[in-house]
Amino acid sequence: MILFTSDYTEGAHPRIIEKLAETNMEQTVGYGEDLYCEEAREAIKKVCEAPEADVHFLVGGTQTNFTVISSILRPFQGVLCADSGHINVHETGAVEATGHKVLALPSKEGKITGQQIKEYYDLHWSDESREHIVQPKMVYISHPTEVGTLYTKAELEDISSICKECGLYLFLDGARMGYGLMAPGTDVTLPDIVKCCDVFYIGGTKVGALFGEAVVITNPCLKQDFRYCIKQKGGMLAKGRLLGVQFLELFKDGLYFEISKHAIDMAMLLKDGLKEKGYEFFMDSNTNQQFIIVEDAKLQEIRQKYGVTYQERYDETHSVIRLCTSWATKEENVKAFLQDM
Amino acid sequence: MILFTSDYTEGAHPRIIEKLAETNMEQTVGYGEDLYCEEAREAIKKVCEAPEADVHFLVGGTQTNFTVISSILRPFQGVLCADSGHINVHETGAVEATGHKVLALPSKEGKITGQQIKEYYDLHWSDESREHIVQPKMVYISHPTEVGTLYTKAELEDISSICKECGLYLFLDGARMGYGLMAPGTDVTLPDIVKCCDVFYIGGTKVGALFGEAVVITNPCLKQDFRYCIKQKGGMLAKGRLLGVQFLELFKDGLYFEISKHAIDMAMLLKDGLKEKGYEFFMDSNTNQQFIIVEDAKLQEIRQKYGVTYQERYDETHSVIRLCTSWATKEENVKAFLQDM
Amino acid sequence: MILFTSDYTEGAHPRIIEKLAETNMEQTVGYGEDLYCEEAREAIKKVCEAPEADVHFLVGGTQTNFTVISSILRPFQGVLCADSGHINVHETGAVEATGHKVLALPSKEGKITGQQIKEYYDLHWSDESREHIVQPKMVYISHPTEVGTLYTKAELEDISSICKECGLYLFLDGARMGYGLMAPGTDVTLPDIVKCCDVFYIGGTKVGALFGEAVVITNPCLKQDFRYCIKQKGGMLAKGRLLGVQFLELFKDGLYFEISKHAIDMAMLLKDGLKEKGYEFFMDSNTNQQFIIVEDAKLQEIRQKYGVTYQERYDETHSVIRLCTSWATKEENVKAFLQDM
Amino acid sequence: MILFTSDYTEGAHPRIIEKLAETNMEQTVGYGEDLYCEEAREAIKKVCEAPEADVHFLVGGTQTNFTVISSILRPFQGVLCADSGHINVHETGAVEATGHKVLALPSKEGKITGQQIKEYYDLHWSDESREHIVQPKMVYISHPTEVGTLYTKAELEDISSICKECGLYLFLDGARMGYGLMAPGTDVTLPDIVKCCDVFYIGGTKVGALFGEAVVITNPCLKQDFRYCIKQKGGMLAKGRLLGVQFLELFKDGLYFEISKHAIDMAMLLKDGLKEKGYEFFMDSNTNQQFIIVEDAKLQEIRQKYGVTYQERYDETHSVIRLCTSWATKEENVKAFLQDM
Structure with missing residues (x-):
């Protein structure tokens, strides 16, 4: 069985x-105060060109999301996000469990726009009954999104400037950051993200580490006492050096980018091959997640040899499936799959 | 520098x-549904002699504590524990952050008694204003305790039978379980713990694993939907097999017990050596944590070569320090330390 | 200035x-254990034909909603409701503040259907990743809805039977219950609501009382220790007899129904009069809230003499406004308003 | 039956x-934006000599406590208070339900000292593991305390200056404020409380109102968006004018102080009479709560004619009971009680 189900099917690089x-x-x-963590923090600040930033290591994505969000918001404040956003659909209500409403906006290909944010903000503040409504105070976006798409630099800057104008904090979920940065055609760099966001994280779990996410806090107002939050929310690893060692290795000699590039190469091989064979794509993605439409009978057949993720029903006889590549994907497996398709 | 500061200074066995x-x-x-996790669950059930139990793997101790507790209690219910209990003093209010009051009882050498529990329970239910008071519904104990002591089988059975009588759930924190089971003089076995508790966990982080805690749920009423809780609270590792692989190895050929025994041997070497040299002990411990009283000047000197944990002030010129051994402690280091003392 | 802004502009009957x-x-x-409360509970059980029910008095609607919901759900469970539901839009995230996600369904005229509930439920339980998604466990409906509409008996029974089938608790928000029961054309009685719901409340604040909501728990599984929840969530009035006295009076000699009828009569007078004058209705309501479309210039003019609630923009030159009648509405005021329209 | 059980046995003045x-x-x-509330706010600011303060009206004490505390603290922060403090013992864990640990300090006659606060603060910040411990950020005191005692002006100023020095917010629970201000021998005035506290409340429920507590926020940093908090936590009364009307009346012509004085006069009559008859006092109180030690047989007898509150067991044959006077206590009832004693 060859798995294309997710980008966390293997161990680590x-x-x-x-x-x-x-x-x-x-x-x-323990607890992230060792030298490996210290060096890894420095390496990340360097690659981000953000010498003033704070860097913290947490174990997983859901944990990172609710820890960051709950560390910032007051009880009556909520976080705006795409209705397809991970915090809205796939974290068992983890953000709500910390007391905050996720304010879902209709999304297009996994993305929201600065204009949507501005309109929501204006609607709230122009409402005479606003004290009866959750106050928007933060924006959460994923880059790449949950459906493999990417914001352009212009889109990101637009969101960022609207957030600044409205006093909203911008938080970027970079669980698949590497796959976004190395995607063909993207004009978004890590320093761009630093400039646009108040806080974001660089995913390790899905990009070559056993586990681990590196939170980068650029807005000085959000730095204070974040370690208390990590500890309280269960994210402070006793043997914190495991996170330091991993991120240090990932950001030594550009390994993070190199293995991300490999995943993208494999995804493009897959995409081009499937296109050639006439498969239709549910979403045009240049990152490591590819979404195609297949006949149900064909899907049955595929599943004899390959693991793929069922995404949703397309029509009565077709389904949408997700195929993931990663740092670990073997070219021979992609080729075998293409042959079988 | 040789560290006796904690039992998580090295990586894994x-x-x-x-x-x-x-x-x-x-x-x-992912998410703990792989074969390694499945086999590890079976291995743990076997060693526990608890074929009907549910076993789940989480990443760390604080996370495990608040996930278990919040999965069980209704909003107005609290958890009784020793005032020295880890959830009461060293988890940044993680249990309260899930909405539940920790009901701290005065403790003796880190332990509480069945009688204390019964009295608290009776006091609550005989109070006409009890609806204005947090309802006790769970008891949390640590074995070994935070100060290295152990419950006897009789004490444990007493607590357990009172809990059953009062309808209180008994939850045992076994972060250092192995060191308790292998301590000289203990009459408590893993199957005893199974019989006494509704839920408990077997610590991996401090006993040979990189990280990981194995939650064992024996009370069938507490089993339902626990995986939703793990996910929501950030404890569901994407690459769950890392936990399976580790626990499977720990419970193959008795490795867990063997390395725990080593830590205890080292602790007894330390204890006997220090006793011989006339050091006074703050607490009589037969587990891997030893607490001694040292002159402040001596402590200064020790710290030139060794890492130890400051526990508390003893008197104007003396301090209490904690020395930990673990599965990884080298005999030569213990001997060197003794020589320097 | 004559106010039609809400149904809580005056004191009490x-x-x-x-x-x-x-x-x-x-x-x-204190605390609701006096004889007035006791008698009021009996009176409500009688009018509900529910001798086995538990009745509790709380101060306000938002408080009642989050107290009931959080008393029932486990941490990872959420409550389904219409996207227009009060808990979803006008309670400042009070339900989320207790840790639970509100699962908003698209609604038509403020209502949801049994079929929508069933589909959501099936989708959840057929999803292999369901543990990553909030588990639906409760359904919240308002009767009358926030836009003045009513469920039919058949619709209510359909929702109820689907809830029972799926193991979902049905909670009905009856903040304006009286105005629903007395609406022309409705076939829903209080005993029908008792039969369909696991828990509901009869609103006092908007129907003749100074304040107060009477929670009726019919499902025996939901009764235990509810008073602890009321106290913890701040809803246990010290001088509880104030609630007893008010509800006792409301349910003596049918006062509650009589004054509700008056509000409906006034609303129908308003509705018929406005229809006659050619005003268009945004929503066809037979209860005490009427929603009409007015030109912006006309609205300006109205506001010189009358208080009305701005609901939403209709088109570039028209707005939707809400007009409320209540137990306290004077016929002369309605007539004056109609004349000015 | 004549009740001395509490200060909320009657309705309102x-x-x-x-x-x-x-x-x-x-x-x-609605919602406190009417003219009565506006005037009542002005009246309270005047009597407080605090023209810059914000004043808000909530319904009850528990609600006020958790709304204020949760509006201010970040998730990992806790509130210091006397172990006998109302939030610690008689609010069903309402503060913990908002996620915050109550940090109980040993108290003497219901009070804590500036020195205790300073020591706790210093201990926290000198601890290298402080990120594993709840961070103290607020101090809660009751004046009068739950056992009827009072802080002196010097004690209050000491606590206040230490709080300012340590960056801790000082919150004073004045559920029985009036009875404290009118107690013989007190040197604490309302303006003193304004100067010392960041936020406090003036109780109405126990001092002549049907219900209601007036929160006074003097620290400008704590003012922002407090109304969102009130709404979310269920404390925003729809017919808010009920609170305005009541507090306006209480602070017109000094009614609040006058009726408080009456309660104190009755309490002193009771105290002196009981002293004369040789009864021992459990606590020396100059406010409206008196605590005496009675033989169990005598208690049985008392309860034939009078309601009193059982406080705690004194010894094998004696109990401590609480007697409350209030604005509503009749002199003839006190005299009858004294005669029967």
């Missing part, structure tokens, strides 16, 4: 495993 | 690192 | 004021 | 009932 083995019996202090 | 490396490029499904 | 004055210096115990 | 009746059929806007 071999260099990370080696480094973990190599440093295994060293003694360090 | 070499056999775990090897197994993680060996299985690294295998493809598995 | 004079008989209630009299009764409060008359009983004012009597001494009673 | 007759002048309040009259005013409610008189204004009953007036039409006003």
Whole structure:
């Protein structure tokens, strides 16, 4: 069985495993205050061109999202996001469990616009009964989105400037950040993200690490006491150096970008091959997630040999499926799959 | 610098690192539904002699505590524990953050008694204003406790039978379970714990794993939908197999018990050596944490070469310090330390 | 200035004021355990034909909604409701503040259908990733709805039977219950509501009382320890007898129904008069809230003499406004308003 | 049966009932934005000598406490209070239900000291593991306390200056404020409280109103968006003018102080009479709550004719009971009680 179900089907990039083995019996202090974490923080600040930023390591994405959001909002404030946003649909209400409403906006290909945000904001503040309504105070976007699409630099800057104008904090979920940065045609760089966002994270779990997400806080107002929040929400790993070692390796010699590029190459191989064979795409994605429409009978057949993710029903006889590549995807597997299609 | 500061100063037992490396490029499904997790669950049920139990893997201790507690209690219910209990003092109010009051009882050497529980329960239910008071519904104990002590089988059975009588759930925090089970003089076995508790966990983070805690739910009423809770609270690891691989290795050929025994041997070497040299103990512990009283000047000197944890002030010229051994402690380091004392 | 802005512009029905004055210096115990509360509970059970129900008095609607919902759901469960539902739009995220996601369904004229509920339920339970999604466990409906419409008995029974089939609790917000029961054409009675719902409340604030909502719990599984919830959520009035006295008076000699009928008569007078004058209605309502479309210039003019509630923009030159009648509405005021229109 | 059980056994002062009746059929806007509320806010600011303060009206004490506390603290912050404090013992964990730990300090006669606060603060900030511990950020005191005692002006100023020094917010629960201000021997005035506290409330429920608490926010940093908090937490009364009318009447012509004085006179009559008869006092109180030690047999006898509150067991044959006077206590009842003792 060959799995294209997700970007977390394997362990970690071999260099990370080696480094973990190599440093295994060293003694360090816990909770992210060791030297590996310190160096990894510096490496991330460097690649972000953000020497003043704070960097923190957490274990997983859902945890990162609710920890960041609940650290910032007051009880009556909510977070705007695409209705397809991960926090709105796939985190078992983790944000609401911290007390905050997720304010879902209709989205197009997983994205929202600055204009939508502005309109929502204006509607709230022009309403005489606004104290009876959740106050929007933060915007959450995913880049790449949950359906593989990307914001352009112009779109991102538009959202960012509207957020600044409205006093909304902009939080970018970069669980698949690497796959976005290395996508063909994107004009968004890591320093662009730094400039646009108040806080964001660089995903490790889906991009070569065993686990781990690196939160980067650029807005100084949001820095204070964030470590208390990590601890309270269960994200402070006792053996914090595991996160340091992994992120340090990922950001040494550009490994993070190199393996992200590999995933993209494999995704493009898949995309081009499927296009050639006449498959229709549900969403035009240049990142590591590809969404195609297949006949149900064909899907049955595919599943004899391959793991794919059922996304949704397309029509009575067709389904939408998701195919993921990753840092670990083997070219031979993509080719075998294409042949079978 | 040699660290005796905690039981999480190293990575994982070499056999775990090897197994993680060996299985690294295998493809598995995520979120704990892979075969390694399945086998690890079976191994744990076997060693617990609890074929009907549910076993779940979470990443860390604080996370495990608040996930278990909040999955069980209704909003107005609280959890009784020793005032020295980890959830009461060292989890940044993580349980309260889920909405529940921690009902701290005065403790002796880190322990509470069945009688204390019964009295608290009776006081609550005999109070005409009880609806104005948090309702006790759960008891949390640590075994070993935060100060290294252990419940006897009789004490545990007493607490358990009172909990059953009062309709209170008994939850045992076994972050250092292995070190308790292998302590000299203890009469408590894993199956005893199964019989006494409604839910408990077997710690991996402090006993040989990179991270991970295995929650064992024995009370059938507490099993339903626990995976939703894990996900919502951020404890569902995407690459769940990492937890499966680790726990499977720990419970193969008795590795968990063997390495726990090693930590205890090192702790007893330390204890006996220090006793011989005339050091006074703050707490009589037969587990891997030893608490001694040292002169402040001596402490200064120790800290030139060794990492130890400051516990509390003893008197004007003395401090209490904590020394931890673990599965990873080297005999030569203990001997060197003793020599320097 | 004559106000048609809401159904809480006056104090209480004079008989209630009299009764409060008359009983004012009597001494009673607090927190709803006095004889007035006891009698009022009996009166409500009688009119509901529900001798086994539990009845509790709370102060206001938002408070009642989040207290009931949070008393029932486990942390990962959510409540389905119309997107126009009060808990979704006008309670400042009060339900989310207790940790639960409000699962908004598209609504038609403020209502949802059994079929929508069934589809949502089926979608959830057929999803392999359902543990990553909030579990639907309760349905919240308003009767009358926020836009003045009513469920038919058949619709209500359909929702109820689907809820029972799916193990979902049905909670009915009856903040304007009286105005629904007395509406022309409705076939829904209070005993029908008892039969269909697991829990509901009869609004006092908007129907003749100074304040107060009577929660009726018919499902025995939801009764336990509800008073702890009321206290914790701030809804347990010290001088609880104020609620008892008011509800006792409302349900003596059918006062509640009589004054509700008056509000409906006034609303129908208004509706018929406006229809006659050619005004268009935004929503066809037979209850005490009437929604009409007016030219912006006309609205300006109206506001010189009358208070009305701006609902939403209709088109570039027209607005939708809400007009409320209540137990306190004077016929002369309605007639004056009609004349000015 | 004559009740001395609490200070909320009657309705409201007759002048309040009259005013409610008189204004009953007036039409006003809701939610505290009417003219009565506006005037009442002005009256309170005047009597507080605090023209810059914000004043808000809520319905009850528990509600006020958790609304104020949760509006101010970040998730990982807690509130220091006496272990006997109302929020710690008699609010069913309402503060914890909003996510915050109540940090109970040992108290003497219901009070805590500036020194205790300073020591707790210093201990926290000197602890290297402080991120694992709830951060103290607020101090809650009751004046009068739950056992009838009072802070002196010097004690209050000491607490206040330490709070300012440490960046802790000082919140004073004045549920029985009037009885404190009119107590013989007190040197604390309302303007003193304004100067010392960041936020406090003046209780209405126990001092002549049907219900209602007036929150006074003096620290400008705590003012923003408090009305959203009131609404979310269920404290925003639809017919808000009821609170305005009541507080306006209470602060017209000094009624609040006059009726508080009456309660104190009755309490002193009781105290002196009981002293004369040789009864021992559990606590020396100059406010409206008196705590005496009685033989169990005597208590049985008392309860034939009088309602009193059982406080706690004193010894095998004696109990501590609480006797409350209020604005409504009749001198003849006190005298009858004294005679029977």
